Every structure is written in structure tokens, then in C-alpha cells.
Amino acid sequence: MSEQTNTENFFLRLHRLGLIRPFIRFSLRLRKVILQGVHYNTDMVTNQLTYVDFVTDSFKERTLPQHDFQSKSAFEASFISLADTFHQLFGYRYSLPVSQGRSAELILAKVLVKPGMVIPNNLLFISTSYHQTLAGAELIEIPVVEAYDLISDSPFKGNIDTKQLEVVIRKYGKEKIPYVLIETAVNASGGHPVSMENIKNAYNITKEHNIPLILDACRLLDNACLIRQREQGYSHKSLKEIVMEFCSYTDGCVMSASKNYYIDTGGFIATNIEQLFNQFMDVVMVYGDGLSVRAKGKLNTAIKYPFKNERIINDRVNITSYLWKKLEEAGVPVVRPAAACAVFIDTYQLSEYIAPDQFPEKSFLVHLYLKSGILGSENLITTGQGRKGIRMVRFALPLRSYKIRHMNYVAKHIIQAWKERKQIKGLKKTYAAPCQSGQFMAQYQIIE
Known part of the structure; x- marks a missing residue:
């Protein structure tokens, strides 16, 4: 089988999994435009505009196949x-x-x-x-x-x-x-x-x-x-x-x-x-x-x-552990031990290069999406965790959506983004609605 045919089959599989849309070319230039359009709030980037979407493991944000009954x-x-x-x-x-x-x-x-x-x-x-x-x-x-x-x-x-x-x-x-x-x-x-x-x-x-x-x-x-x-x-x-x-x-x-x-x-x-x-x-x-x-x-x-079909739960636990281990071996400060449905990164070190008032976690996620088309999320912490200075980002894996080859792609780019953390520019909040949920739709600018 030719290399071109292999590539076509690979992208068709990605499309069936809902990871890409063939009519959009996710170039670096396009990702810049997308980020500008959502005011650098990656929470507002839709699943259809990503290579890999790890914002949530909930299927509420995804399009699933129709399930029909016989009568x-x-x-x-x-x-x-x-x-x-x-x-x-x-x-x-x-x-x-x-x-x-x-x-x-x-x-x-x-x-x-x-x-x-x-x-x-x-x-x-x-x-x-x-x-x-x-x-x-x-x-x-x-x-x-x-x-x-x-x-x-x-x-x-x-x-x-x-x-x-x-x-x-x-x-x-x-x-x-x-x-x-x-x-x-x-x-x-x-x-x-x-x-x-x-x-x-x-x-x-x-x-x-x-x-x-x-x-x-x-x-x-x-x-x-x-x-x-x-x-x-x-x-x-x-x-x-x-x-x-x-x-x-x-x-x-x-x-x-x-x-x-x-x-x-x-x-x-x-x-x-x-x-x-x-x-x-x-x-x-x-x-x-x-x-x-x-x-x-x-x-x-x-x-x-x-x-x-217990395998679908076991598979996610195993694939989560696989991604966790790849990041841990590369020196990324993952939260220990491995979890079942997501990989978490301790982002305390980001504050060494990005001031806390410049949203280090959000800045890291913007950088990662710009470089790779991968979406993650800032992990929402509790009051007690906030008092202890705990900060994390989360990469949540939905059931039956990703394979090992996708984990290799994700691991490669998270590791690279973590190595580049000294170069990441912070963010300035320009608008947020005056309510508890306002942060989810807030708008930002990159601090040059």
C-alpha cells in the first residue's frame, strides 16, 4: 500500500472519530485566527476546531452517532x-x-x-x-x-x-x-x-x-x-x-x-x-x-x-496511564499517581516565568493549542486548594475516542510546550461578565 493511501486512511479514521474535519486545514495561521476570534479563551474553541479535544470527558459537548430502535x-x-x-x-x-x-x-x-x-x-x-x-x-x-x-x-x-x-x-x-x-x-x-x-x-x-x-x-x-x-x-x-x-x-x-x-x-x-x-x-x-x-x-x-463491555472502561484507564507515563518520563510534573479518565499537570513551575496575575495556566493552554491544535483545560480548584496555592491543568480523555497513536501525538506536543514554558507570553483579562460563571466566557489579550 502506498504512503499516500496510508495517510488518507489515517485521516479518514480521525474524521470518523470526530477529531478533524477534512474541509478545514488546521494551519498555524488558522489557529492564530481562531484564538483571536475567541479572545484567547480556549474554553470557547469548539470541538470541531481542534485536532485533539481534551477539555472534557463528557459527551455533552460532542456529536455522537444516532441510536435507533427497531420499533x-x-x-x-x-x-x-x-x-x-x-x-x-x-x-x-x-x-x-x-x-x-x-x-x-x-x-x-x-x-x-x-x-x-x-x-x-x-x-x-x-x-x-x-x-x-x-x-x-x-x-x-x-x-x-x-x-x-x-x-x-x-x-x-x-x-x-x-x-x-x-x-x-x-x-x-x-x-x-x-x-x-x-x-x-x-x-x-x-x-x-x-x-x-x-x-x-x-x-x-x-x-x-x-x-x-x-x-x-x-x-x-x-x-x-x-x-x-x-x-x-x-x-x-x-x-x-x-x-x-x-x-x-x-x-x-x-x-x-x-x-x-x-x-x-x-x-x-x-x-x-x-x-x-x-x-x-x-x-x-x-x-x-x-x-x-x-x-x-x-x-x-x-x-x-x-x-x-468492561473493556471500554479498562481501555480508557490504560490509555490514560500510557499518556501519564510518557509525560512523567519526559519530566513533565504530572499529578501522581495516574488517574483513570484524565492526566493532570502541576503547573506551579509556570509561575516562575509567568506572573500569577497573567493567568499562567490559560497562557500555557493558548500556547499548546497554537502550536498543536490540542485543547486542554484549567482544572477548577476548591477553596481549600486555592489557599494552599495548588494549580493544575487537565487533559480529559472521553471514552472510545482516542488511540495510542493519538497519545503519542499529544505527549510529544505537551512535552514540547512544557519545555518552551519560558517563552510563553502571559495574558491580560479585558472583559468578564460580573457573575460567578463569567470566567468561562472571559476575554483576554496576549501581553507583548
């Missing part, structure tokens, strides 16, 4: 069996499908949170935090101390500090704590998992005080995969067995389905407490769940798929 009755049967499917896979007795994970978080906060309450947690994603704080609660971050140590090789840096949890409960009392919220594969600390032992211990504590333990389960399968790799006694178990046991140590969950399941919309709020479920139902009756019958049918199919 109208198949739609109806799939919709009706959705609650049963969720119960069989996760064990919760009561569940409600919603449009996305944020809808589930909103319902949870609306039902249980009142001003003046406190919510112990192990580090939460920013949207999850907003729902609790907008409802008037104070978040109390009590992860294990290793969560703040980016170079520690501790295998379960997503764990909650159970000793501190007991202290917080004694200090505030159960009346002031609507629930304890634990996130799996914790994004803020570098995608690190919660161990089975830790969730069990936390559950025993909350049960003793009659406080619900709620799970943010959007990356539960990634967490389960790392438990199987790292925790004694689980290497021989299936993802379903691990997930069922993990969920059994909680009273409910909120979930975005677009991270661990091959679907672009949908999520769940679930519980074992009937009274809570009835309150969730009241909110859904007023505001709706945002999902059509077709969407619920697709969701029913999607959540079953990874349990039947």
Missing part, C-alpha cells in the same frame, strides 16, 4: 424498564432520570439544604459546590491530607478523612448537616479514587448519626476500575460487583451519565429512602426532568453497555 414498542419497553435497570446495576430502590447531573444536584440541594447548614465533603466539582452554596450551605472540605500533595503516590487520594468527619458531626450536630457528599474519582485532586474501605467507614459514621451519605457518582465506573487495580480483595471482581457494593454503603446518589456512558445527555438522582424519593418527585413534578421518552430509552441502553 415503537422497543421505545416504550426501554422507557418502562429504566428504573429496573438502574436498580439492577446500582442497587438503589428509587431512581429518577433527569436531563443531566446538574439537574440532580439542583434537586438534591432544593429538597434538603437550608441556609446555615454545612455539608462535609471530600472535594467537589465546581458546579456541585455552587448548588450547595447557592442554597445557603457552607462546604466543609475534609479530604485526606494526601489529596493536597500532588506528588504523593497514595493510591486513594479521593478518600474523605473519617476522623475529621466525626469531629465535624460532633461540632455542628446532625440538625445542621443535611447530608455528607462524597465524589468518586475526585476531579479536584487529580481524578483520584475513593477506596471501598473508606466509603464503608464513612457510611458507618453517618449511619450512627442518622445523616444521609450521598454519592456524586458521575465517574463511578472509573473509581471502581481503580479499586480493582489497587485495593486488596477486588482484583477478581467485576465492575458491577464493585459498583453494587460501593453503592450499598450510601443512601443515594446524583449522577451525570455523559462521563462514564456513551451518551450525550441524561443523569439520575437515586436513593434508598422512600421519603426522600417522594420529595424528589415533587420537585420533578414542578420543574420537569428534561428527558423525552426517546432520551430515556437511549439512557436505558447506555447505562447497561459498559457493564457488558
Whole structure:
């Protein structure tokens, strides 16, 4: 086969994966124009204008193939069996499908949170935090101390500090704590998992005080995969067995389905407490769940798929580890140890060359996209991390989207961009809307 034919086939494969659009030539000159058009805010660069998009592992921002059912009755049967499917896979007795994970978080906060309450947690994603704080609660971050140590090789840096949890409960009392919220594969600390032992211990504590333990389960399968790799006694178990046991140590969950399941919309709020479920139902009756019958049918199919085909989760964990190792061997300060769904870089060293008020992380991401067409994102940190000066960038890998050859391309250009960090020019913010979400659409200029 000729070299030209090989090249054509390679680009056709990239196109089928949604990584490039053949009618656009992504030259350096074009990338400069794109960056100028979005005012040097790489969060505003669309997936269609990239070579490799690692901004998020959510399929909400991607175009997926159509999933067709054979008949109208198949739609109806799939919709009706959705609650049963969720119960069989996760064990919760009561569940409600919603449009996305944020809808589930909103319902949870609306039902249980009142001003003046406190919510112990192990580090939460920013949207999850907003729902609790907008409802008037104070978040109390009590992860294990290793969560703040980016170079520690501790295998379960997503764990909650159970000793501190007991202290917080004694200090505030159960009346002031609507629930304890634990996130799996914790994004803020570098995608690190919660161990089975830790969730069990936390559950025993909350049960003793009659406080619900709620799970943010959007990356539960990634967490389960790392438990199987790292925790004694689980290497021989299936993802379903691990997930069922993990969920059994909680009273409910909120979930975005677009991270661990091959679907672009949908999520769940679930519980074992009937009274809570009835309150969730009241909110859904007023505001709706945002999902059509077709969407619920697709969701029913999607959540079953990874349990039947564990390879798609294992493959992402392996390919993430491959990219992490390539960067680590080249001296890039990756957050340790490797996570399941993303590679994180400790960007503390950037501040040696780019002043903190010149947005070092954003400047690095602009430079990387300009040189390579690769998109990453600034990792959103918590209040506690901010006080400790922690900064990171994240490269999140969606399921079933990339191969080893793409990782080699990505590794090569991240390594090169890191070597060029002394040459990177800082950014000046020229506009941001006066609201909490204004930073996501802010505008910048390069400081010459």
C-alpha cells in the first residue's frame, strides 16, 4: 500500500472519530485566527476546531452517532424498564432520570439544604459546590491530607478523612448537616479514587448519626476500575460487583451519565429512602426532568453497555496511564499517581516565568493549542486548594475516542510546550461578565 493511501486512511479514521474535519486545514495561521476570534479563551474553541479535544470527558459537548430502535414498542419497553435497570446495576430502590447531573444536584440541594447548614465533603466539582452554596450551605472540605500533595503516590487520594468527619458531626450536630457528599474519582485532586474501605467507614459514621451519605457518582465506573487495580480483595471482581457494593454503603446518589456512558445527555438522582424519593418527585413534578421518552430509552441502553463491555472502561484507564507515563518520563510534573479518565499537570513551575496575575495556566493552554491544535483545560480548584496555592491543568480523555497513536501525538506536543514554558507570553483579562460563571466566557489579550 502506498504512503499516500496510508495517510488518507489515517485521516479518514480521525474524521470518523470526530477529531478533524477534512474541509478545514488546521494551519498555524488558522489557529492564530481562531484564538483571536475567541479572545484567547480556549474554553470557547469548539470541538470541531481542534485536532485533539481534551477539555472534557463528557459527551455533552460532542456529536455522537444516532441510536435507533427497531420499533415503537422497543421505545416504550426501554422507557418502562429504566428504573429496573438502574436498580439492577446500582442497587438503589428509587431512581429518577433527569436531563443531566446538574439537574440532580439542583434537586438534591432544593429538597434538603437550608441556609446555615454545612455539608462535609471530600472535594467537589465546581458546579456541585455552587448548588450547595447557592442554597445557603457552607462546604466543609475534609479530604485526606494526601489529596493536597500532588506528588504523593497514595493510591486513594479521593478518600474523605473519617476522623475529621466525626469531629465535624460532633461540632455542628446532625440538625445542621443535611447530608455528607462524597465524589468518586475526585476531579479536584487529580481524578483520584475513593477506596471501598473508606466509603464503608464513612457510611458507618453517618449511619450512627442518622445523616444521609450521598454519592456524586458521575465517574463511578472509573473509581471502581481503580479499586480493582489497587485495593486488596477486588482484583477478581467485576465492575458491577464493585459498583453494587460501593453503592450499598450510601443512601443515594446524583449522577451525570455523559462521563462514564456513551451518551450525550441524561443523569439520575437515586436513593434508598422512600421519603426522600417522594420529595424528589415533587420537585420533578414542578420543574420537569428534561428527558423525552426517546432520551430515556437511549439512557436505558447506555447505562447497561459498559457493564457488558468492561473493556471500554479498562481501555480508557490504560490509555490514560500510557499518556501519564510518557509525560512523567519526559519530566513533565504530572499529578501522581495516574488517574483513570484524565492526566493532570502541576503547573506551579509556570509561575516562575509567568506572573500569577497573567493567568499562567490559560497562557500555557493558548500556547499548546497554537502550536498543536490540542485543547486542554484549567482544572477548577476548591477553596481549600486555592489557599494552599495548588494549580493544575487537565487533559480529559472521553471514552472510545482516542488511540495510542493519538497519545503519542499529544505527549510529544505537551512535552514540547512544557519545555518552551519560558517563552510563553502571559495574558491580560479585558472583559468578564460580573457573575460567578463569567470566567468561562472571559476575554483576554496576549501581553507583548
